[in-house]
Amino acid sequence: MKLHYSPASPYSTKARMAAHYAGVAVENVLTDTTSNPPDLIASNPLGKIPTLVLDDGRAIYDSSVITRFLDRESGGKLMPRNAEKRLDAEILEALCDGICDSLLAVVYEKRFHPPEKVHQPWIDRQWEKVSRGLDHLEAHLPKIGTRLHAGHFALAAMLRYIELRFEGEWQAGRPKLAKWPKKFEKHFPDYSLFKA
Ligand SMILES: N[C@@H](CCC(=O)N[C@@H](CS)C(=O)NCC(=O)O)C(=O)O
Structure with a gap:
């Protein structure tokens, strides 16, 4: 495929x-x-x-x-079998993808409009969603047990993207989240292979 x-x-x-x-x-x-x-x-x-x-x-x-x-x-390698844990993993994936939706909306607003047509209130609204999402993650960081799941990959990919496009702009006040990629890499050493 x-x-x-x-x-x-x-x-x-x-x-x-x-x-x-x-x-x-x-x-x-x-x-x-x-x-x-x-x-x-x-x-x-x-x-x-x-x-x-x-x-x-x-x-x-x-x-x-x-x-x-x-x-x-893969016979269930990406989602927990336990229904409650699976729901948590799915919500984490949705949250991280949703943060990416807002980040992309900001990037596209600037990329596809001439400067005089860029609508700052729309960008601000998207940033509010990003900030709330990041604060939520800081307060509810997912545990990494013996196995990773799709939610962990969504979080790792989102943090990679926000750092790529908004380098150094998201870590203040979120020390646990800022350290999370290093923690993730211990469980997924190939993280560095997926750098943009
Ligand atoms: N909800 C979709 C979002 C996919 C998406 O928006 N991808 C972007 C690249 S990061 C894209 O293809 N943009 C091109 C476009 O929208 O025309 C998903 O999770 O796959």
Whole structure:
């Protein structure tokens, strides 16, 4: 199967790390969404990455559907079996993906508008969501037990992305969160392979 991805895309990083951890072999296809590549559009009308294309041609998106698919493919390596813990992992994944949605909204607002059309109140609104999300994570950092799950990969990918685009702008007042990537790397030494 093929995974359309870009190294900077946090949802792609999550999916790639999850596939690696789960031991599911995927061929990574570097994809630039801005040029609307026909093979991506043919697979995913939304033209977004990550998109996982199976050998029979079926395409899977978005990234949380991909992590659930990889979980089933690997016999449950990406989600806790316990229902309560699984729900916690799914909510963590949704929160981290949602923070990425807001970060991307800020990046795209600036990237796709001329400076005089950039709407600062919209950026401020997105930053409020990011700040609340980060504060929530600081207060409720997920434990890392014997196994990692999709929520951990979502958090690792989000922190990588926020540091890539907003370097040094998110750590103040969040010491535990700032240290989390180092902790994560002890459990997933290949984290450095997924740098943008
Ligand atoms: N909810 C989607 C979001 C995917 C997404 O927005 N990906 C970005 C790259 S990080 C993208 O493809 N942007 C191109 C576009 O929106 O046209 C997911 O979790 O997969």
